[in-house]
Each structure stands twice: as structure tokens, then as C-alpha cells.
Amino acid sequence: MAQIGSYALLLALALSVYCFLAGLLSLIFENAGLERVGESARRAGIATSVVVLLAAVVLVVAAFTNDFSIAYIFHHSNRDLPGPYKFAVLWSGQEGSLLFWSLLLAAYGFVLRLRYKTDPRLFAYASVVLAGVQIFFLSLLNFAAHPFAVMEGNLPADGKGLNVLLQYPEMVIHPPMLYLGYVGFTVPFAFALGALIMKYPGEKWIHITRRWTMVTWGFLTCGIFLGAHWAYSVLGWGGYWGWDPVENASFMPWLVGTAFLHSVMMQEKRGMLKVWNMWLVFATFWLAILGTFLTRSGIISSVHAFAQSSIGDWFAWFLAITFAVFVFFFFKNKNHLRSEHKLESLISRESSFLFNNLLFVLLCFVVLWGTWFPKISELLQGNKVTVGAPFYNRVAIPVALLLLVLTAVGPLLAWRKTSLESLKRNFLWPTIGAIAVAVFLMMTPSSWGAAFGLKPWVDISYFYSLMAIALSVLVTLTVASEFYRGGRVISGHTGQGMFASMVQLTHRNTRRYGGYIVHFGVVVVIIGLAGAAFNQDKEMEMKNGDQMNIGSYTLICRSFTEDENPNQYSQWAILDVYKGDKKIDTMTPVREFYKANQQASTKPDIRSTFKEDLYLVYEGQNEKGQPIIKAHLNPLVIWIWIGVWIILGGTVLALVPNAPAPVGVSVPKPKLVEHAAPAVTGD
Amino acid sequence: MESKPILRRALQCVLLCLALFAFVGAGDPAARFGALGHQLMCICGCGQILLECNHVGCPSSDGMRNELTAAVDRGDSDSLVQQAFVQKYGPTVLAAPPTTGAVNRAAWIMPFVALIAGFGIVIFVVRAWKNRPAPAVADGLRPIRGAELEQFRDQARKETDL
Numbered sequence: 140m141a142q143i144g145s146y147a148l149l150l151a152l153a154l155s156v157y158c159f160l161a162g163l164l165s166l167i168f169e170n171a172g173l174e175r176v177g178e179s180a181r182r183a184g185i186a187t188s189v190v191v192l193l194a195a196v197v198l199v200v201a202a203f204t205n206d207f208s209i210a211y212i213f214h215h216s217n218r219d220l221p222g223p224y225k226f227a228v229l230w231s232g233q234e235g236s237l238l239f240w241s242l243l244l245a246a247y248g249f250v251l252r253l254r255y256k257t258d259p260r261l262f263a264y265a266s267v268v269l270a271g272v273q274i275f276f277l278s279l280l281n282f283a284a285h286p287f288a289v290m291e292g293n294l295p296a297d298g299k300g301l302n303v304l305l306q307y308p309e310m311v312i313h314p315p316m317l318y319l320g321y322v323g324f325t326v327p328f329a330f331a332l333g334a335l336i337m338k339y340p341g342e343k344w345i346h347i348t349r350r351w352t353m354v355t356w357g358f359l360t361c362g363i364f365l366g367a368h369w370a371y372s373v374l375g376w377g378g379y380w381g382w383d384p385v386e387n388a389s390f391m392p393w394l395v396g397t398a399f400l401h402s403v404m405m406q407e408k409r410g411m412l413k414v415w416n417m418w419l420v421f422a423t424f425w426l427a428i429l430g431t432f433l434t435r436s437g438i439i440s441s442v443h444a445f446a447q448s449s450i451g452d453w454f455a456w457f458l459a460i461t462f463a464v465f466v467f468f469f470f471k472n473k474n475h476l477r478s479e480h481k482l483e484s485l486i487s488r489e490s491s492f493l494f495n496n497l498l499f500v501l502l503c504f505v506v507l508w509g510t511w512f513p514k515i516s517e518l519l520q521g522n523k524v525t526v527g528a529p530f531y532n533r534v535a536i537p538v539a540l541l542l543l544v545l546t547a548v549g550p551l552l553a554w555r556k557t558s559l560e561s562l563k564r565n566f567l568w569p570t571i572g573a574i575a576v577a578v579f580l581m582m583t584p585s586s587w588g589a590a591f592g593l594k595p596w597v598d599i600s601y602f603y604s605l606m607a608i609a610l611s612v613l614v615t616l617t618v619a620s621e622f623y624r625g626g627r628v629i630s631g632h633t634g635q636g637m638f639a640s641m642v643q644l645t646h647r648n649t650r651r652y653g654g655y656i657v658h659f660g661v662v663v664v665i666i667g668l669a670g671a672a673f674n675q676d677k678e679m680e681m682k683n684g685d686q687m688n689i690g691s692y693t694l695i696c697r698s699f700t701e702d703e704n705p706n707q708y709s710q711w712a713i714l715d716v717y718k719g720d721k722k723i724d725t726m727t728p729v730r731e732f733y734k735a736n737q738q739a740s741t742k743p744d745i746r747s748t749f750k751e752d753l754y755l756v757y758e759g760q761n762e763k764g765q766p767i768i769k770a771h772l773n774p775l776v777i778w779i780w781i782g783v784w785i786i787l788g789g790t791v792l793a794l795v796p797n798a799p800a801p802v803g804v805s806v807p808k809p810k811l812v813e814h815a816a817p818a819v820t821g822d
Numbered sequence: 823m824e825s826k827p828i829l830r831r832a833l834q835c836v837l838l839c840l841a842l843f844a845f846v847g848a849g850d851p852a853a854r855f856g857a858l859g860h861q862l863m864c865i866c867g868c869g870q871i872l873l874e875c876n877h878v879g880c881p882s883s884d885g886m887r888n889e890l891t892a893a894v895d896r897g898d899s900d901s902l903v904q905q906a907f908v909q910k911y912g913p914t915v916l917a918a919p920p921t922t923g924a925v926n927r928a929a930w931i932m933p934f935v936a937l938i939a940g941f942g943i944v945i946f947v948v949r950a951w952k953n954r955p956a957p958a959v960a961d962g963l964r965p966i967r968g969a970e971l972e973q974f975r976d977q978a979r980k981e982t983d984l
Contacts, residue, residue: 381870525916
């Protein structure tokens with residue numbers, strides 16, 4: 140089994156080297172009739188995908204057949220590991236996850252090379268770049284982190300088992316989603332570098348790249364939030380985001396990728412920001428690799444980090460080489476990236492995109508700075524400084540609030556320029572609505588719930604929460620007004636109801652209205668995040684019949700017990716949950732001990748409502764063997780997960796092709812051109 | 823002319839609000855314990871905030887929490903509590919860089935310097951673009967400006983309207 144895997148990896152490396160060299164030769168000597176060489180390179184790229192898939196299948200089969208002669212399987216699996224987690228073995232350790240990365244890159248390459256007829260020359264360049272990246276990962280797998288290394292000496296009877304924190308259903312899908320995001324950014328980078336090298340005429344490459352970027356962005360978004368949900372549901376500290384370096388590593392390419400998805404519209408619509416977009420695509424790819432470097436090198440300490448190993452050096456060299464290649468071609472061909480139009484006004488859609496990009500990139504810088512600062516401080520002053528959540532909350536939240544302002548304002552600004560009159564007309568009612576909600580939240584009694592009775596002068600976190608909610612209302616109202624105005628126009632022409640008109644409107648410009656739905660999803664997520672200012676927690680040793688009060692809940696310990704299965708022992712507390720005199724639920728937080736690796740883990744029990752989450756953790760036992768229970772009351776958390784679904788829905792919608800506009804519908808001249816302008820001028 | 827006093831008044835209000843935020847703080851011991859506990863790290867190596875450390879069998883967090891409770895009950899000031907923890911556990915016990923020392927201050931200042939510089943650059947770029955001459959027009963073609971340009975814009979809007 141190990142030999143099949145090893146040979147598959149070697150063959151894949153040879154094929155990808157051929158794909159790279161033959162593809163490169165056919166492009167360099169384009170006029171020398173090397174079309175067949177180019178075609179063979181494309182086919183070698185497809186064959187690489189198949190062979191890498193074979194290697195990955197071999198590793199998974201080895202996990203299922205308990206082949207502990209393979210060291211990786213011994214270290215990350217055991218006989219009693221449930222079936223679905225044996226799939227997760229593929230990405231649970233360093234070597235396997237690198238193979239998984241290579242597999243996903245192969246899958247993206249497979250699709251790209253099959254769709255080459257869209258633009259054969261551009262796709263040939265992109266294929267060569269992808270092959271270059273694939274060579275790096277396959278070299279790593281063959282020479283530095285071999286997943287098929289065999290055990291020496293007597294074969295062990297059983298493996299060490301999978302990390303207990305990974306034994307959770309979401310862990311079967313969180314890493315693949317995150318990796319699909321990370322790896323996927325290689326494709327826009329490949330197209331961008333290809334377009335730069337060949338001085339691609341026109342903006343077609345950016346249309347192709349944008350769709351790939353949106354798909355990748357969707358995967359990364361999904362992966363990040365699945366990770367947050369996993370942390371919330373498994374780690375038992377009551378939160379979902381800890382600003383850990385590895386979390387930051389996933390957030391940085393997401394921020395820059397989001398900036399690119401916005402600024403790319405400037406290039407498509409106005410032929411502007413070509414240089415900036417090129418750098419954003421490169422930075423997104425580079426940050427995704429940098430994140431992997433952070434995780435693998437051990438240079439930054441993190442709870443997620445893999446063991447420190449020499450592959451950090453490989454990544455450092457790869458980062459340096461990609462940077463050098465990109466910078467070389469950028470300076471060689473930068474004259475090709477001149478803007479086609481000039482900017483006419485500071486109050487315009489173009490300016491809002493510039494500020495939007497500034498804030499996204501600044502947020503990325505804050506995260507990068509915070510992640511690296513412990514290392515910087517150690518180098519400069521000899522002692523390491525911790526940069527944790529308090530730093531990010533103080534620095535990043537104000538920037539995020541500014542971004543929320545732009546989310547509200549940007550879509551209603553016209554391209555080229557917007558008059559003050561138009562601004563007033565578009566923003567008066569949404570602004571009044573947002574202020575009214577803020578005043579309402581301040582005036583209401585706090586007994587109504589977490590977001591009510593907000594006194595921003597009591598605590599800075601309340602101020603941030605109030606601002607976040609008020610700005611979220613502003614964004615929601617501006618989005619709603621866009622749907623309403625567009626729907627009204629269609630309704631006026633077709634006589635359909637308003638809802639049907641808005642659906643038709645969305646079908647006719649899916650990208651734009653899908654984008655608005657994404658914005659609305661972001662708002663819902665932010666409302667969920669704003670609830671964190673009102674979190675409460677309490678800890679208590681509880682024997683049978685003991686009672687704990689938190690918020691409006693009363694918890695009574697009914698019993699505590701133990702259980703066992705082949706994989707683990709577990710300790711449970713059984714708590715009845717009352718609201719007033721009425722029993723509303725029974726909750727069972729649990730602590731588990733895994734036999735194979737002798738590790739313990741707490742699994743909280745969470746009762747989610749639209750208002751708040753009651754989150755119970757079995758912290759441990761006192762000396763009498765009674766459970767210690769920690770209860771968290773986390774308001775509005777469920778809105779984060781709902782918001783993510785809305786974001787993903789909007790992303791999928793934006794990928795759907797537009798429905799054709801009905802023929803023969805006459806459009807009367809708008810009474811006020813500027814009144815219609817924001818609702819009609821593209822994305 | 824009237825806008826200046828209004829602007830000044832608005833600025834005063836903003837400063838007053840900022841001052842309020844600077845001087846108000848959590849007063850009761852439980853709130854202080856919560857606030858201070860979220861500014862300290864557990865030093866066992868788990869990388870978690872002290873009050874969020876929950877890993878099974880942590881050798882450090884219980885003792886540190888007890889020390890924090892005692893310090894809050896004694897009425898020690900926030901800075902005194904933080905100093906005591908730094909002396910005992912080292913500077914990594916603070917969850918965010920302190921504001922002493924040039925390097926530590928840089929941690930806080932740099933993002934805002936970047937923000938200001940970024941805004942400056944964007945405004946500079948916008949102005950430069952505004953002042954840039956319109957893209958060159960091929961020989962023999964007359965550039966379209968003024969009312970004629972508005973007419974074409976109007977036509978474009980009509981043709982792309984819903």
C-alpha cells in the first residue's frame with residue numbers, strides 16, 4: 140500500500156514537471172509550431188490530477204484498513220476510530236494535509252485544463268503557473284513530508300488515534316472548505332500572472348478570474364465560519380474567535396480577497412485600478428501560503444500549529460520565489476496596466492471602492508501586524524509580548540465600523556459622480572431609521588434583552604455594539620431601498636406584484652443583487668457579534684439538587700453519570716433548565732477521555748434561541764467527584780450562523796448567470812436622472 | 823460663516839464623549855474581575871485568555887484566578903494588579919502590549935499611522951486622477967464635453983435602465 144502511494148507521488152511530480160516545462164516551452168516558442176507539445180503539457184496536467192487522487196485514495200484506504208505500517212496512519216488513526224473520522228485522517232496531520240492541499244490544487248487544475256477552450260492561450264499560461272505551484276507541493280510530499288513513510292521495527296497493534304478535538308462532525312468538512320479556499324486562490328493568481336506575462340488585451344481575464352475568486356471566497360468564508368462554529372461547539376471556552384495566529388492566517392487572505400472582489404468591478408466597468416488588482420490577487424495568494432508557512436514553521440506559537448519542522452524553510456523559499464517572479468513580471472510589463480479612465484469626483488462609486496479597499500487592506504495589515512508583533516518585539520527588545528483579543532478588539536473594531544459605513548454608502552453612489560442632492564435623497568430615510576433604532580435601544584429597559592437599554596457611556600463595548608447595530612440597520616435599509624426601487628420600476632412596467640418584481644430584478648442582475656444579499660448577511664453576522672458585549676458566565680460545583688441562576692434561567696442538577704464505548708469514556712452531568720417555574724429543557728454537558736491517545740476533551744451542551752445561547756460546560760470534578768459546571772449566556776450568537784447562510788446564499792446567487800431582459804419593454808425617461816442613477820448603473 | 827460655530831460645538835461634543843469613555847469604568851468587583859481577567863493570559867501555554875482557559879487539568883489558571891480575586895478584593899488598582907502579574911509571570915501574561923516602551927507603543931500606533939497614511943494616499947490618488955488629463959483622443963476626433971456629454975450619458979442610462 141505504502142509503495143503504491145509513494146510511486147504515485149513520484150509519478151505525479153514527474154508529470155507536473157513535464158506539464159510545467161513543456162507548457163513553458165510551447166509558450167516561449169509559440170511560433171515554432173509547438174502546439175502538440177503544449178497539448179501534451181495540458182494532458183500531463185490532467186494526468187497529474189488523476190495520479191494525486193490515487194495517492195490520496197491510497198492514504199484513506201490505508202486508514203480504513205488500519206495499515207499501521209504507514210507511520211502517518213499509526214500517528215493519526217486507530218482501529219476503533221469511527222468511519223467518517225477515518226476520512227478526516229487525510230488532513231489531520233502535516234503530511235496528509237499537504238497531500239490534501241496537492242489534491243485540491245490538482246482538482247482545480249483538472250477543471251481549469253478541461254475548460255481551456257474558453258481562451259486557450261490564457262489557460263495555457265495559467266496551467267503553467269498552476270503546475271509550478273503543484274511542483275512545490277509535490278516536492279514537499281516526496282522529499283520533506285512523506286505521507287507514506289513506513290514504520291521501522293515491529294508493527295504496532297493499534298494506532299495512536301486522531302486528535303480528540305478533531306473528532307467532531309464539523310471537522311470532517313471544516314478543513315476541506317478552508318483548504319478549498321486557500322488552494323483556490325492559486326487559480327486567480329495563475330490567471331493574473333498569466334495575463335501579466337502575456338500582456339493580455341482587454342478585461343476578459345478579469346471576468347474569468349472574478350468567478351473563480353467568488354467560488355474560492357465562498358469556500359474560504361464557509362471554512363472560516365465552520366471553524367468558528369467548531370471552536371464554539373467543541374473547545375468549550377464559550378467563544379468562537381480567539382485571534383489565534385492560525386485563525387488570523389485564514390482571515391488575512393479572506394480580507395484581501397474581499398477587497399479584490401470589490402475593486403475588480405472598477406476594472407471591469409471603468410478600466411481602472413489594474414495595477415492595484417494585480418497586486419491584490421497576488422497578495423491574496425501569497426497570504427494564503429504565508430498562513431500555511433505560519434502554521435507549519437512553528438515560527439509563531441499557536442494552539443493550532445503543527446509540530447515545528449523543516450518544511451517552514453521550504454515555504455519561506457517558495458514565498459520568496461513567487462514574490463520575485465511576480466515583481467519581475469510586474470515591473471517588466473507594468474505599462475500594460477495603465478488606467479483607461481480618470482476619476483471625476485471624491486463622492487462617487489469609484490472613491491467608495493478606493494476607501495473600501497483601503498479599509499480591507501488596513502484590517503489585513505492590523506491582523507498581520509498583530510500576528511507578527513510578538514516575534515518583532517522579541518527581536519527588537521529581547522522579550523516577547525502577547526498580542527491577543529484586547530489588542531484586536533481595540534484596533535480592528537473601529538476600522539470594521541468604518542467599513543460598515545461604506546457598506547451602507549457605497550452601493551448608493553453613482554459611478555463617476557454623485558451630487559449632494561442625490562446623497563440627501565438616498566440616505567435621508569435610512570439615516571433617520573438608523574438613528575431612531577439607536578435612540579430606541581438606548582431608551583428601552585435593559586430587562587428586555589441583551590441589545591436593549593444600551594448605555595454607550597457605561598462601557599466602550601456597549602458603544603461599539605450600539606454603533607454596530609445602528610450601522611447594520613443603515614445597511615439593511617439602504618439594501619432594502621435598492622430592492623424596493625428596482626422592484627417598483629419593474630412592477631410599473633409589468634404590473635407584477637412587488638415581491639415578484641424584486642425576484643425578477645434579482646434574476647436580471649444576479650451579481651449585483653446577490654452582492655446586496657451578501658451585504659445583508661454580513662449585517663446579520665455583525666448583529667450576532669455585537670451580542671458579545673453582553674456575555675455572562677458563572678461557575679459552580681453542583682451536587683444533585685443544586686441550583687444555579689444565570690440570566691433568566693435556573694439550572695438544577697438532576698444527576699451525573701458515566702458512560703463508555705470502544706473509543707472513549709465519558710462523564711455527564713444532567714441538568715434541568717427552568718425559566719421561571721417552567722421546565723424548558725434538559726441539558727447534558729460532557730467530558731470525554733479518549734482511550735487511544737489518553738487525551739481528555741470537554742463537549743459543551745448548547746441551547747440556542749434567537750435571543751441567546753445557554754452554553755453549559757462540564758469543567759471537571761471536585762474532590763468529591765461532583766461535577767463543576769460553567770454556564771455561559773451568550774446573546775444573539777445564532778445570528779452569526781444565520782448570517783453565514785445568507786452570505787453563502789448571496790454568493791451562490793451572484794454566480795448564477797443573469798436572466799435575459801424581456802424583449803420589447805419600453806422604458807420611460809426617468810423624471811430625475813440622478814434619482815435613478817444609483818439603482819441602475821451596474822454593480 | 824455659521825458653519826464654524828456648529829462645527830466647533832460638534833467637535834466639543836465628540837471630545838466630551840471621548841472623555842466620558844476615558845473616565846468611566848467598571849466599578850463593582852465582579853465587573854473588575856471580569857474586565858481584568860480578560861486582559862490577562864493563562865500562562866500554561868494554552869494561549870487562551872485567563873478567564874477563558876478551560877482545558878482539562880490546567881496547572882495555572884485556577885491559581886491565577888484566585889490571585890486576581892484576592893487583588894480585586896484588596897482594592898488594588900488595575901495597573902497595580904497588572905504590574906503584580908507581570909512581575910510574577912513575565913510580560914507575556916498581558917493579553918495586549920503595554921503602553922510603555924517605544925516598541926510596545928509602536929504596536930498600538932502603527933495601525934493608526936497606517937490608517938491615516940492610507941487615507942492620505944487615497945485622497946492624493948483621487949485628486950491626482952481628477953486633475954489628470956482625459957485619455958488621449960485619436961487624431962481628427964473632437965472630444966465630447968458639456969451638454970453633449972450629458973446627452974450621451976442620459977442615453978446610456980436609458981439604455982441600461984431596468
